[in-house]
Amino acid sequence: MSALATLLRRDLGLLLPGGRGGAGVLPLLFFLAVAMLYPFAVGPDAQLLARTGGGVIWVAALLAAILPLEKLVSGDLEAGVFDQLALRGVAEEWAMLSRLVAHWLAFAPLLLVATLPAAALLGLSGETTRTVLLGLLAGTPGLAAVGLAVAALTASLRGGAALAGLMVIPLAVPILIFGAGTLARPDPSGLLLTAAISLGLCALAPLAAGAAIKAARES
Amino acid sequence: MQARLAASDLACRRGERLLFRALSFEAASGSAIHIAGANGIGKSSLIRILAGLLRPFAGTVESDGAMGLVDERLALDQNLPLGKALAFYEKLDGCRDPGRALDLLQLRPLMDVPVRYLSTGQKKRAALARLLNRNCPIWLLDEPLNGLDAQAAASMEALVALHCGGGGIAVVASHQSMALPDVKTIDLAEYAA
Numbered sequence: 001m002s003a004l005a006t007l008l009r010r011d012l013g014l015l016l017p018g019g020r021g022g023a024g025v026l027p028l029l030f031f032l033a034v035a036m037l038y039p040f041a042v043g044p045d046a047q048l049l050a051r052t053g054g055g056v057i058w059v060a061a062l063l064a065a066i067l068p069l070e071k072l073v074s075g076d077l078e079a080g081v082f083d084q085l086a087l088r089g090v091a092e093e094w095a096m097l098s099r100l101v102a103h104w105l106a107f108a109p110l111l112l113v114a115t116l117p118a119a120a121l122l123g124l125s126g127e128t129t130r131t132v133l134l135g136l137l138a139g140t141p142g143l144a145a146v147g148l149a150v151a152a153l154t155a156s157l158r159g160g161a162a163l164a165g166l167m168v169i170p171l172a173v174p175i176l177i178f179g180a181g182t183l184a185r186p187d188p189s190g191l192l193l194t195a196a197i198s199l200g201l202c203a204l205a206p207l208a209a210g211a212a213i214k215a216a217r218e219s
Numbered sequence: 220m221q222a223r224l225a226a227s228d229l230a231c232r233r234g235e236r237l238l239f240r241a242l243s244f245e246a247a248s249g250s251a252i253h254i255a256g257a258n259g260i261g262k263s264s265l266i267r268i269l270a271g272l273l274r275p276f277a278g279t280v281e282s283d284g285a286m287g288l289v290d291e292r293l294a295l296d297q298n299l300p301l302g303k304a305l306a307f308y309e310k311l312d313g314c315r316d317p318g319r320a321l322d323l324l325q326l327r328p329l330m331d332v333p334v335r336y337l338s339t340g341q342k343k344r345a346a347l348a349r350l351l352n353r354n355c356p357i358w359l360l361d362e363p364l365n366g367l368d369a370q371a372a373a374s375m376e377a378l379v380a381l382h383c384g385g386g387g388i389a390v391v392a393s394h395q396s397m398a399l400p401d402v403k404t405i406d407l408a409e410y411a412a
Binding site for chain 2: 087
């Protein structure tokens with residue numbers, strides 16, 4: 001247990017904005033840039049913006065979640081950190097669980113905060129903003145989980161980062177459908193489904209990512 | 220420190236190639252084993268099999284005692300000062316006296332230097348500090364002399380001798396010869412398939 005706490009502290013130091021190995025605030029700026037560019041592209045029709053803005057925020061969040069994947073696993077894999085952890089009895093799955101928590105903490109809370117200015121830029125109503133925020137809160141753990149599993153799978157490949165981006169998109173579609181779907185339905189069923197998918201993905205991702213790291217040793 | 224490391228009938232396959240086969244040895248407390256052979260013959264693979272990081276194609280490895288590995292990969296955070304990078308492993312290993320390794324390896328002046336600025340030899344010493352702090356009986360060293368000058372190589376040999384003298388086991392894979400007391404040499408070329 002204390003080993004996991006040590007591990008989590010290192011992962012957070014690595015990934016949190018201002019940390020040493022993460023993408024920093026870049027995903028955040030990217031996210032805000034999309035929200036800023038969208039009104040320029042479709043024109044200043046306030047009604048149209050208010051109707052489609054929630055979906056745009058979701059797409060921007062999904063794309064922003066891809067940015068930190070490049071260094072999420074590959075750096076430590078190359079440096080042999082997972083080998084050293086394995087020798088100390090820390091299974092790859094636990095290492096990946098810690099990385100998943102750190103990855104989510106590093107990008108999701110800031111993304112939620114940045115949703116407020118993004119919603120203002122798109123002229124969303126308070127009610128819609130609340131729905132988007134709750135949806136993102138339910139959906140971002142799933143996005144983080146998919147991202148981690150894909151980052152681990154592609155960590156030992158050349159050009160893995162670009163491939164990771166492409167692989168995340170189809171896997172994230174269910175989260176997007178139900179998460180953005182909450183905007184169209186007044187009842188909380190979409191939200192609950194998004195949360196359910198997120199939980200399932202969070203349970204599977206450390207196992208898949210751990211297996212990917214083990215497989216990378218054999219290659 | 221009581222430890223044992225035994226390999227029986229090991230074979231290693233990488234891709235389509237069988238690197239070595241029918242390799243057996245046993246090491247008891249205090250013994251050093253030098254794995255010799257040319258590049259690409261499977262020394263590193265053997266070390267990784269012994270560490271449990273690579274599955275052997277055939278055969279088994281039995282070990283009694285914790286293992287520590289030093290290979291060409293440093294596994295320390297490049298952007299952190301050396302002291303903080305080592306502190307992560309000290310905490311994981313529950314090391315109570317990290318100062319001993321620092322003094323032994325003369326790393327104290329480098330504690331504030333980011334790992335990425337260290338020279339090859341300094342990095343090697345840092346990896347050894349990580350190993351010493353682990354305080355484990357079985358050492359697996361993959362090409363520990365790479366990039367070391369004559370003096371550093373001599374102190375590396377002294378360190379391994381000290382470890383074995385204290386009842387530890389050292390398995391050293393190196394294409395260079397190492398002066399170790401009571402060392403058993405395994406030439407992988409004899410086991411080539």
